[in-house]
Amino acid sequence: xxxxxxxxxxxxxxxxxxxxxxxxxxxxxxxxxxxxxxxxxxxxxxxxxxxxxxxxxxxxxxxxxxxxxxxxxxxxxxxxxxxxxxxxxxxxxxxxxxxxxxxxxxxxxxxxxxxxxxxxxxxxxxxxxxxxxxxxxxxxxxxxxxxxxxxxxxxxxxxxxxxxxxxxxxxxxxxxxxxxxxxxxxxxxxxxxxxxxxxxxxxxxxxxxxxxxxxxxxxxxxxxxxxxxxxxxxxxxxxxxxxxxxxxxxxxxxxxxxxxxxxxxxxxxxxxxxxxxxxxxxxxxxxxxxxxxxxxxxxxxxxxxxxxxxxxxxxxxxxxxxxxxxxxxxxxxxxxxxxxxxxxxxxxxxxxxxxxxxxxxxxxxxxxxxxxxxxxxxxxxxxxxxxx
Amino acid sequence: xxxxxxxxxxxxxxxxxxxxxxxxxxxxxxxxxxxxxxxxxxxxxxxxxxxxxxxxxxxxxxxxxxxxxxxxxxxxxxxxxxxxxxxxxxxxxxxxxxxxxxxxxxxxxxxxxxxxxxxxxxxxxxxxxxxxxxxxxxxxxxxxxxxxxxxxxxxxxxxxxxxxxxxxxxxxxxxxxxxxxxxxxxxxxxxxxxxxxxxxxxxxxxxxxxxxxxxxxxxxxxxxxxxxxxxxxxxxxxxxxxxxxxxxxxxxxxxxxxxxxxxxxxxxxxxxxxxxxxxxxxxxxxxxxxxxxxxxxxxxxxxxxxxxxxxxxxxxxxxxxxxxxxxxxxxxxxxxxxxxxxxxxxxxxxxxxxxxxxxxxxxxxxxxxxxxxxxxxxxxxxxxxxxx
Numbered sequence: 001x002x003x004x005x006x007x008x009x010x011x012x013x014x015x016x017x018x019x020x021x022x023x024x025x026x027x028x029x030x031x032x033x034x035x036x037x038x039x040x041x042x043x044x045x046x047x048x049x050x051x052x053x054x055x056x057x058x059x060x061x062x063x064x065x066x067x068x069x070x071x072x073x074x075x076x077x078x079x080x081x082x083x084x085x086x087x088x089x090x091x092x093x094x095x096x097x098x099x100x101x102x103x104x105x106x107x108x109x110x111x112x113x114x115x116x117x118x119x120x121x122x123x124x125x126x127x128x129x130x131x132x133x134x135x136x137x138x139x140x141x142x143x144x145x146x147x148x149x150x151x152x153x154x155x156x157x158x159x160x161x162x163x164x165x166x167x168x169x170x171x172x173x174x175x176x177x178x179x180x181x182x183x184x185x186x187x188x189x190x191x192x193x194x195x196x197x198x199x200x201x202x203x204x205x206x207x208x209x210x211x212x213x214x215x216x217x218x219x220x221x222x223x224x225x226x227x228x229x230x231x232x233x234x235x236x237x238x239x240x241x242x243x244x245x246x247x248x249x250x251x252x253x254x255x256x257x258x259x260x261x262x263x264x265x266x267x268x269x270x271x272x273x274x275x276x277x278x279x280x281x282x283x284x285x286x287x288x289x290x291x292x293x294x295x296x297x298x299x300x301x302x303x304x305x306x307x308x309x310x311x312x313x314x315x316x317x318x319x320x321x322x323x324x325x326x327x328x329x330x331x332x333x334x335x336x337x338x339x340x341x342x343x344x345x346x347x348x349x350x351x352x353x354x355x356x357x358x359x360x361x362x363x364x365x366x367x368x369x370x371x372x373x374x375x376x377x378x379x380x381x382x383x384x385x386x387x388x
Numbered sequence: 389x390x391x392x393x394x395x396x397x398x399x400x401x402x403x404x405x406x407x408x409x410x411x412x413x414x415x416x417x418x419x420x421x422x423x424x425x426x427x428x429x430x431x432x433x434x435x436x437x438x439x440x441x442x443x444x445x446x447x448x449x450x451x452x453x454x455x456x457x458x459x460x461x462x463x464x465x466x467x468x469x470x471x472x473x474x475x476x477x478x479x480x481x482x483x484x485x486x487x488x489x490x491x492x493x494x495x496x497x498x499x500x501x502x503x504x505x506x507x508x509x510x511x512x513x514x515x516x517x518x519x520x521x522x523x524x525x526x527x528x529x530x531x532x533x534x535x536x537x538x539x540x541x542x543x544x545x546x547x548x549x550x551x552x553x554x555x556x557x558x559x560x561x562x563x564x565x566x567x568x569x570x571x572x573x574x575x576x577x578x579x580x581x582x583x584x585x586x587x588x589x590x591x592x593x594x595x596x597x598x599x600x601x602x603x604x605x606x607x608x609x610x611x612x613x614x615x616x617x618x619x620x621x622x623x624x625x626x627x628x629x630x631x632x633x634x635x636x637x638x639x640x641x642x643x644x645x646x647x648x649x650x651x652x653x654x655x656x657x658x659x660x661x662x663x664x665x666x667x668x669x670x671x672x673x674x675x676x677x678x679x680x681x682x683x684x685x686x687x688x689x690x691x692x693x694x695x696x697x698x699x700x701x702x703x704x705x706x707x708x709x710x711x712x713x714x715x716x717x718x719x720x721x722x723x724x725x726x727x728x729x730x731x732x733x734x735x736x737x738x739x740x741x742x743x744x745x746x747x748x749x750x751x752x753x754x755x756x757x758x759x760x761x762x763x764x765x766x767x768x769x770x771x772x773x774x775x776x
Contacts, residue, residue: 202642
């Protein structure tokens with residue numbers, strides 16, 4: 001998810017300054033460097049909900065600030081689909097002085113999800129049992145599986161209890177699962193812009209998955225690293241992008257303008273004859289986002305995390321909402337984003353309400369933004385204000 | 389656009405009875421047979437806005453009822469993207485007694501759009517100048533070009549003035565262009581669920597276009613009829629489908645249910661290993677719609693009509709809205725659909741308001757429906773009630 005749009009040769013009237021990675025749009029906000037970034041290898045195997053297990057998986061993580069002697073100042077941040085452990089790079093404003101976190105007092109940990117391509121074990125990693133990379137055999141690693149693995153990493157750091165666990169999108173799914181699976185291990189939890197995926201959300205993920213699976217270069221998931229399914233992944237990203245943004249934002253930024261590179265949508269002939277013309281600006285933007293994404297993300301990792309997102313259901317395995325949500329001890333805050341149509345604010349509010357009714361301490365706040373789901377990245381300063 | 393969902397082997401609890409063609413969802417409503425269905429070949433060439441021309445293009449059309457002696461009882465219905473001239477098959481309830489039309493009194497004409505694959509000249513037709521099929525060389529035939537061609541067909545029938553011209557979606561674009569291009573040739577016009585495409589609409593069309601262009605079988609548009617870009621067209625249709633329907637409808641019909649054929653989204657392994665599982669019901673529905681569509685539609689025709697839709701701007705070539713909309717003499721009615729997110733009702737209302745302010749006689753009505761853009765097909769009886 002990204003807000004950055006600064007194509008070379010273009011003069012974007014309303015876009016923000018580009019950053020090398022398009023995970024943040026916070027023009028001017030400086031990247032926060034981690035105190036430490038490294039790998040934790042789980043001892044033995046990680047049993048998975050699907051029945052399989054991962055043998056000695058690696059969790060790549062980053063920490064910011066210092067753990068105090070009492071080990072009671074830890075905060076866990078869970079990243080979204082295409083994020084990494086480097087939360088200081090994609091969410092720098094959350095560290096703003098006087099904001100949600102304080103690097104003077106807090107010890108912030110962010111752990112790359114299993115299935116990802118940013119250091120933790122994913123489809124591109126070597127399966128120690130076969131000596132080959134997992135590829136399409138990478139098992140379903142659910143959100144819960146991730147949370148259980150994260151708990152083992154915290155154990156190894158001697159962190160029994162978190163001051164706060166927070167995340168947006170699939171990061172929020174992890175944060176909520178933390179409160180249910182380990183109710184006595186955190187004081188507060190903050191869940192931003194998320195509910196279990198609706199039918200429309202599942203539809204959007206299905207379309208993205210199809211885009212990758214239809215690319216002949218995908219080769220059943222056994223593509224060579226130098227020959228990945230670029231077009232399929234780029235199209236998947238483009239489909240994702242329309243769900244991360246909002247129609248009003250697109251209208252304001254792009255409207256019906258021809259692509260800023262000077263193409264003519266009314267041209268008699270485009271690259272493919274009369275059936276295509278020059279692009280509109282929104283099309284140029286989406287193509288650009290697709291191209292940026294394939295430089296930094298892996299198609300199988302994308303599929304792995306889509307699946308974790310699709311299958312997330314915090315009630316699964318519990319007899320009732322009361323049995324699941326009644327476990328929660330943390331003070332829980334939800335944030336809905338007014339223009340989010342992937343996870344509509346009203347749905348987030350209702351989800352929070354259902355958890356409240358099951359007996360948990362829950363509050364709900366709404367972030368007013370035209371940025372859609374992406375607002376948690378695109379308008380970090382606003383988010384921070386709301387959370388104070 | 390379709391509402392039909394009756395996959396073989398499935399027991400759809402909330403779906404309606406299938407019809408052979410998935411353009412209509414009107415369970416129980418009988419197809420209305422045309423009085424005549426045939427071809428009209430334009431004499432000479434049709435000059436196009438893009439600068440090219442079509443030599444002796446064919447317009448395939450269907451008529452219902454009888455033209456009276458005064459030739460003043462004609463109604464023109466303009467079809468949507470994947471529709472055909474057979475309006476009695478995809479919009480039968482519009483003919484319901486006491487409804488908008490009366491087959492006793494009206495003479496209804498529906499003309500297949502140029503660019504389509506249902507009988508009028510499109511990319512699959514033979515270019516008389518080359519003896520080869522147009523393929524990707526089929527020129528941009530705009531909505532206006534279509535309207536000008538339609539006027540020549542009406543001329544040939546001796547129809548000077550229409551009682552009514554109406555259409556939904558790109559059919560509504562044609563209806564409005566009729567009122568601007570030929571202000572003295574109709575009494576009334578009815579434009580349903582349409583405005584010029586917003587940036588989000590252009591984005592959705594771009595994604596659909598990419599899905600087709602990325603399919604290696606597309607072969608630069610020169611695919612053989614027996615080897616079309618099936619997967620690309622199916623994915624394009626699926627992307628279209630999410631924009632024709634609404635999130636509440638998807639939630640009500642499919643929710644987070646596993647696919648009704650018995651697949652398990654939580655299965656350890658799907659067809660492609662652990663990266664895919666069984667489908668959710670919404671995914672099964674979209675796949676089904678994609679498969680149905682490739683049996684009946686052509687990829688290049690789809691691209692041709694997407695382009696006509698993208699480039700539609702009734703103000704293009706006019707100095708001001710006054711100059712364009714001020715030409716309108718017809719009594720003009722707009723209908724917005726409450727749950728339409730491709731052409732939001734509020735945008736339709738504003739569009740109608742702008743035309744009103746330019747001096748035309750305009751009214752606006754809103755159709756309450758959960759069916760999204762597709763409501764004009766899915767809830768025909770409701771539409772008819774609203775129009776009475």
